[in-house]
Amino acid sequence: MAVRRKKLRHSLGIARSDAVGCFARGKLESRERVPLQAPRPVASHYLGTLKMDSSNRKHTSIARLGQLFACPNYPMGTRPFNLRRESLSICLILVFLSLTSPARSEMDFAATDDTATAPVLVELFTSEGCSSCRPADALLERMDALQPIPGTQLIVLSEHVDYWNHDGWTDPFSSASITERQSAYVRALGLKTPFTPQFLVDGTEPLQASDAEQVVQLLRKAASAPKLAMRLASVTVEPGNPAIVRGRIESDVSSEKHRSDVYVAIALDHAESQVSRGENNGRHLTHVAVLTEFAKVGKLETGKSFGQDFRIKVKLPGPAPTNLRIVAFAQESGPGKVFGAVLKSVGVNQDTP
Numbered sequence: 004m005a006v007r008r009k010k011l012r013h014s015l016g017i018a019r020s021d022a023v024g025c026f027a028r029g030k031l032e033s034r035e036r037v038p039l040q041a042p043r044p045v046a047s048h049y050l051g052t053l054k055m056d057s058s059n060r061k062h063t064s065i066a067r068l069g070q071l072f073a074c075p076n077y078p079m080g081t082r083p084f085n086l087r088r089e090s091l092s093i094c095l096i097l098v099f100l101s102l103t104s105p106a107r108s109e110m111d112f113a114a115t116d117d118t119a120t121a122p123v124l125v126e127l128f129t130s131e132g133c134s135s136c137r138p139a140d141a142l143l144e145r146m147d148a149l150q151p152i153p154g155t156q157l158i159v160l161s162e163h164v165d166y167w168n169h170d171g172w173t174d175p176f177s178s179a180s181i182t183e184r185q186s187a188y189v190r191a192l193g194l195k196t197p198f199t200p201q202f203l204v205d206g207t208e209p210l211q212a213s214d215a216e217q218v219v220q221l222l223r224k225a226a227s228a229p230k231l232a233m234r235l236a237s238v239t240v241e242p243g244n245p246a247i248v249r250g251r252i253e254s255d256v257s258s259e260k261h262r263s264d265v266y267v268a269i270a271l272d273h274a275e276s277q278v279s280r281g282e283n284n285g286r287h288l289t290h291v292a293v294l295t296e297f298a299k300v301g302k303l304e305t306g307k308s309f310g311q312d313f314r315i316k317v318k319l320p321g322p323a324p325t326n327l328r329i330v331a332f333a334q335e336s337g338p339g340k341v342f343g344a345v346l347k348s349v350g351v352n353q354d355t356p
Contacts, residue, residue: 123155123226127140128185129199131276132171139212143291161270161293172280176274176293184338188203205225232343233344245317248349249312250347252311254303257303264336265303266297271292271320272325295317329349
């Protein structure tokens with residue numbers, strides 16, 4: 004008996020030591036790593052009764068989920084308890100968003116042309132080298148596609164860090180500048196270290212994905228904050244590789260007490276790759292709104308409006324026609340709170356001379 008207990012303690016110790024690292028700058032050792040699997044539910048999982056406000060201010064309740072469902076089999080890279088809970092929570096949110104999608108159309112949740120929508124910037128720091136990022140990528144894609152919060156435009160960005168590239172797979176969408184942006188957030192928010200996946204809402208609100216109701220409440224809170232009206236005008240794309248994106252950013256007069264930086268982010272509308280190494284070896288991964296270029300174009304002064312032309316070179320993934328998302332936003336220096344954002348989608352036909 005004593006021998007069996009000793010062996011059990013030894014095996015558990017190996018699993019714990021091998022699991023450290025995804026949240027600590029992705030330093031996972033491939034040597035003798037034991038991938039931790041998210042447990043499949045063995046009992047019914049329920050969501051509390053959640054209320055969604057429609058455009059006519061009637062309420063609808065989502066029935067409790069009484070049936071079993073199987074979560075995708077996502078191998079965990081670190082911190083077993085936290086990531087098991089995170090992955091199962093993301094599964095719950097994906098089911099929640101799926102269930103609310105038909106209700107949203109039935110109750111005419113979509114904003115009409117004469118209905119103002121509040122923009123909310125949702126950033127996801129992720130990596131193709133991180134196996135626990137896949138459910139977060141799926142959640143971001145659902146947020147983008149379903150737009151589940153009435154009167155709110157979720158402007159999403161998938162930002163791929165490069166500190167996972169040493170673990171066998173080089174993420175083709177990663178960059179050091181995105182890692183630097185995440186590190187700036189870590190300092191501004193008083194966190195200990197960068198980690199993936201990490202959601203941030205409007206620059207200041209970490210989205211923990213603990214449950215569907217918490218996610219909805221956080222997004223509603225961000226949407227209810229005062230927003231600076233911003234506009235993207237005269238956006239054009241000159242084909243080529245790199246392509247050249249030109250346009251103009253304008254804003255209303257800022258009433259914020261602090262000056263803010265104005266940024267332009269250019270993202271691929273859709274991207275995918277076949278991973279041949281690392282934790283996601285053999286998987287075909289898809290992404291939405293993949294950040295490729297990020298530039299500060301000016302400063303917005305308190306009590307003043309903003310107007311600035313921009314010209315940004317963008318390296319495109321191939322010769323086929325590509326859709327781009329142009330996102331402009333004003334953010335308190337630090338980085339801090341995002342005061343306003345605007346999105347414009349454009350197509351690029353690279354075969355055009």
